[in-house]
Amino acid sequence: MREITYAKAISEALAIEMRRDKNIYIVGEDVGRVGGTFHATDGLYKEFGPERVKDTPITETAILGHAIGAAAAGLRPCVEIMWMDFMGVCMDEILNQAAKMRYMTGGQIKIALVIRVPQGAGFSAAAQHSQSLEAFFTHIPGLKVVMPQAPKDAKGLLCSAIRDDNPIIFIEHFQLYETKGEVPEGEYLIPLGKANILREGKDVTIVSWGWMVQKSIIAADKLANEGIEVEVIDLRTLVPFDKETILNSLNKTKRLVIVHEAVRTSGFGAEIAATIGEEGFDFLDSPIIRVTAPDTPVPFSPYLEDIYLPNEKKIVKAIKNMF
Secondary structure, three states, X not given: OXXXXXXXXXXXXXXXXXXXXXXXXXXXXXXXXXXXXXXXXXXXXXXXXXXXXEEOOOOHHHHHHHHXXXXXXXXXXXXXOOOHHXXXXXXXXXXXXXXXXXXXXXXXXXOOOXXXXXXXXXXXXXXXXXXXXXXXXXXXXXXXXXXXXXXXXXXXXXXXXXXXXXXXXXXEEHHHOOOEXXXXXXXXXXXXXXXXXXXXXXXEEEEEOOOHHHHHHHHHHHHHOOOOOEEEEEOOEEEOOOHXXXXXXXXXXXXXXXXXXXXXXXXXXXXXXXXXXXXXXXXXXXXXXXXEEOXXXXXXXHHHHHHHOOOHXXXXXXXXXXX
């Protein structure tokens, strides 16, 4: 395997799938000639042309309305929405059309649609360009939600998402686009709904996703120097989520910490905690701990944003308090 960036892994997955299936096309703001705001569609306009890599005006509602209609007619659009914060503009299309059409037609219409969208803080982009809103979409039956943190996962999960016959929200963190990792060449698939154990341990289980997985790994390495062995699980897919892997880990470690960048109240960590409370309560030797952002808008100030975000220090502190 060779090392490539997260953004390159995304564009590679798109190219592989577009060569495989002529019904797949890309649509969104600046995805064509510019190659995407974060260069995740670099080179695709040159190879596939404007018929299959379509630049649009700034109109998220029209982008999604167009894509849902195309999917209902049998095409397989891959949409890029430039910022997660703008998904609210097209929420009716996602909530009431994309997520419901297959159910309401008894399976006669499939909406094979991938919506790629970056999110997250860390760039001083302020309250309207920094939110982590994955929990919004996990609450909508009919949608799948995928959130890879490594280049290899980005490629393998995106290829699987494009081949799925259901609408999928595919979330990419801004901080990850330039990170590098080993990625297999050629066609490569990772099944949706399967978590990945990145680090094994016997004392505590951390469950995380997106950028916070990397913070969790750093925290686990620091704790290992103090004799605390932490098992780190990268959830990768939130809907469906791999509760079996979490339960199996918790049966061994007896302690659970959930780390996510989204605000605490009604974050997806609460769903995991509730599931463990219902199905794995007897495994627990201590209360479940969540390390999250506070329930405030994301600050613009770099100093305040650094305080706002979860990090390895906060994770280490939370775990030490469990013993």
